[in-house]
Amino acid sequence: LEKSLILLKPDAVQRRLCGEIISRLEKKGLKLVGMKMLVVTKELAAKHYEEHVEKPFYPLLEEFITSGPVVAIVVQGPEAVSVVRGMMGKTNGRESAPGTIRGDFGLSRQVNLIHGSDSPEAAARETAIYFQPEELVEYSSSLDSWVCASDEL
Ligand code: GTP
Numbered sequence: 706l707e708k709s710l711i712l713l714k715p716d717a718v719q720r721r722l723c724g725e726i727i728s729r730l731e732k733k734g735l736k737l738v739g740m741k742m743l744v745v746t747k748e749l750a751a752k753h754y755e756e757h758v759e760k761p762f763y764p765l766l767e768e769f770i771t772s773g774p775v776v777a778i779v780v781q782g783p784e785a786v787s788v789v790r791g792m793m794g795k796t797n798g799r800e801s802a803p804g805t806i807r808g809d810f811g812l813s814r815q816v817n818l819i820h821g822s823d824s825p826e827a828a829a830r831e832t833a834i835y836f837q838p839e840e841l842v843e844y845s846s847s848l849d850s851w852v853c854a855s856d857e858l
């Protein structure tokens with residue numbers, strides 16, 4: 706079953722929107738299998754956003770992502786990566802559809818509440834940046850078969 710690495714960015718924590726966003730992920734049926742709060746260091750930011758380090762906006766992104774605590778979450782579910790990306794909406798909150806997290810709560814291209822892995826390979830790489838293997842939990846739930854058919858579990 707696929708996993709995705711999510712960050713609730715500093716603006717989500719500051720705006721007290723973590724519960725709202727986590728609630729949406731849970732209601733969708735995604736299973737929380739790892740969660741912690743931390744402050745992202747410059748070193749961690751550069752590892753996480755290695756594809757953007759050379760981009761002109763990187764100094765601003767670094768300043769933002771290190772500016773306060775974040776919540777790192779690993780969720781699990783069928784096609785969890787693309788499901789989460791769909792729930793997030795487009796990068797720019799002004800262009801994100803209503804009903805998405807960024808579309809409902811944001812107006813910025815940078816200060817956009819949530820990060821989600823964009824591929825299963827990225828999810829594995831990013832999960833290893835934020836979590837030790839023993840910090841992730843495996844568990845079954847009696848609701849699993851009411852959330853997905855057994856062929857999807
Ligand atoms: P993530 O899930 O955080 O990776 O967002 P994304 O995949 O929707 O966007 P992308 O990977 O292209 O950019 C990573 C993050 O950098 C975005 O979420 C924004 O916070 C920030 N960002 C992207 N483009 C810009 C930009 O043009 N200007 C600024 N200031 N920030 C940007």
Ligand code: MG
Nearest residue numbers: 820821822823
């Ligand atoms: Mg990205």
